[in-house]
Amino acid sequence: MKMKAIVYTKYGSPDVLELKEVERPTPKDNEVLVKVHAASINAADWHLVRGKPFLIRLMGYGLLKPKIKILGADIAGRVEAVGRNVKQFQPGDDVYGCNWGSFAEYIAVPEDALVLKPANVTFEESAAVPMAAVTALQALRDKGHIQPGQKVLINGASGGVGTFAVQIAKSYGAEVTAVCSSGKLDMVRSIGADHVIDYTQEDFTKSGQRYDLIHAANGYHPILDYRCALSPKGIYVMTGGSMAQLFQAMLLGPLISMIGSKKMGFKTAKICQKDLAFMKELLEAGKVKPVIDRRYPLSEVPEAIRYLEEGHARGKVVISVEPL
């Protein structure tokens, strides 16, 4: 049987992405076939379309041409069929999760890449969650050791990762300062930020205010400026932003952490079933509500990726694949 999918076979601009009819996948014994209702775009998609930075090609994604033919990591949809060893799901279940290949009408994924979709959240909202929210969760909880009452600052608070970081930090009882540009201040307030800083007007690293935990979700400040803005035992966790911010966190962070009691470092998220289930609870409790900027149909994945690549999304960009 055939299905529609956004396919690519060479690196380049989003123009290399083509809507094609391809073979519908058959689930292996441990896999679930999901009829995709919604997917979402992550920065990883546009990096993998372009094969840039080059380092990404050395990470197993294909040196000269892409190994993954169908991008899209975030999935929300309905279980169509299950492999013979699948224990957790049955046809008809609504699920969300993370696995490459969601820019398609169907996807076959290992069962441990999925959890049941929260009933109070739409497919589109669920598809916005996996990569961005779990990145924020693991940065704040696992690397940042977030505690109630702490002063937490999120830089890049208005994007995909940042809008989840603000809400997750609030769910831990932190006092949250969100850094974004002028036009997005009201939005970050509306999702719970206690304080907002407009980065076009004020450099928070120069204000004299100190934070127990700083999550750099986007943007750039020199790592030593971030260090100045930390309280004496403060923690800085970088998950995204400019290449300079990335290299400083990866290379200098561990060295700086050896001096004094402030800790600085980089976190790569590992999307796992346990944390998808953790997010499900926050969504069901109404503590987190995905912020959706734009919705595009499957045929317009290239436009959606171009939009995200401009770097000014207000929350998440979602692909509506098939209304159920």
Ligand SMILES: NC(=O)c1ccc[n+]([C@@H]2O[C@H](COP(=O)([O-])OP(=O)(O)OC[C@H]3O[C@@H](n4cnc5c(N)ncnc54)[C@H](OP(=O)(O)O)[C@@H]3O)[C@@H](O)[C@H]2O)c1
């Ligand atoms: N480590 C990991 O495992 C992991 C996982 C997922 C993503 N990432 C990385 O995390 C980064 C962010 O991802 P995302 O999905 O949140 O991206 P995104 O949605 O594209 O981020 C866009 C947002 O960033 C804001 N922004 C841009 N420049 C800024 C600056 N100088 N200061 C503060 N905010 C700024 C924009 O606000 P304005 O328009 O107002 O400027 C916009 O709201 C990317 O670099 C991505 O590669 C890492």
